[in-house]
Amino acid sequence: AQSVTQLGSHVSVSEGALVLLRCNYSSSVPPYLFWYVQYPNQGLQLLLKYTSAATLVKGINGFEAEFKKSETSFHLTKPSAHMSDAAEYFCAVRGGNQAGTALIFGKGTTLSVSS
Amino acid sequence: NAGVMQNPRHLVRRRGQEARLRCSPMKGHSHVYWYRQLPEEGLKFMVYLQKENIIDESGMPKERFSAEFPKEGPSILRIQQVVRGDSAAYFCASSPSAAPGEKLFFGSGTQLSVL
Numbered sequence: 128a129q130s131v132t133q134l135g136s137h138v139s140v141s142e143g144a145l146v147l148l149r150c151n152y153s154s155s156v157p158p159y160l161f162w163y164v165q166y167p168n169q170g171l172q173l174l175l176k177y178t179s180a181a182t183l184v185k186g187i188n189g190f191e192a193e194f195k196k197s198e199t200s201f202h203l204t205k206p207s208a209h210m211s212d213a214a215e216y217f218c219a220v221r222g223g224n225q226a227g228t229a230l231i232f233g234k235g236t237t238l239s240v241s242s
Numbered sequence: 243n244a245g246v247m248q249n250p251r252h253l254v255r256r257r258g259q260e261a262r263l264r265c266s267p268m269k270g271h272s273h274v275y276w277y278r279q280l281p282e283e284g285l286k287f288m289v290y291l292q293k294e295n296i297i298d299e300s301g302m303p304k305e306r307f308s309a310e311f312p313k314e315g316p317s318i319l320r321i322q323q324v325v326r327g328d329s330a331a332y333f334c335a336s337s338p339s340a341a342p343g344e345k346l347f348f349g350s351g352t353q354l355s356v357l
Contacts, residue, residue, distance in 0.1 A: 234282065
């Protein structure tokens with residue numbers, strides 16, 4: 128079975144500061160990992176995904192994440208926050224050898240950006 | 243190519259009534275997933291369907307909830323005899339295949355309010 132834990136339900140940063148959103152996963156098989164973003168009153172959009180190729184994954188809007196097997200982590204980072212980054216961010220996991228299974232999401236982290 | 247379409251966006255029901263939520267996947271997508279979102283709880287997987295088949299319903303409550311994805315027409319999530327605890331945002335997602343690295347495309351959700 129797979130699960131993800133997002134540490135910190137709320138993260139606040141200043142505009143221009145580093146963004147770090149934490150995600151740890153648990154998986155009995157090699158995982159596929161995803162980060163999605165949700166803006167108010169909208170559905171989720173994919174930011175980036177890890178599918179066992181490069182461990183450092185670059186996504187849209189300047190975000191990137193690094194897969195660390197030894198730490199079972201897939202933290203999301205962005206060097207410099209913009210006001211438009213304020214949203215809710217979800218980490219998700221799926222078993223890498225399990226076609227036909229659902230994506231399992233964490234509880235989400237709300238990112239606030241102040242000027 | 244239109245995205246995942248969910249309707250209605252907002253649905254108000256009184257306790258004991260039935261709620262029907264519709265989801266039209268993206269063109270060419272035969273895999274549909276339903277999730278429920280409550281504040282501070284993230285997205286909870288409910289059910290995964292492929293045309294005319296339920297693949298995984300492990301997240302569906304055993305009573306009052308059902309889902310279908312007929313050969314023709316949208317996927318339907320049906321909640322009978324709604325109770326206040328069913329109030330939530332319900333999201334549908336679709337994908338073109340069951341590959342574990344496949345991206346899910348999300349609709350904008352249906353906000354169900356039970357009075």
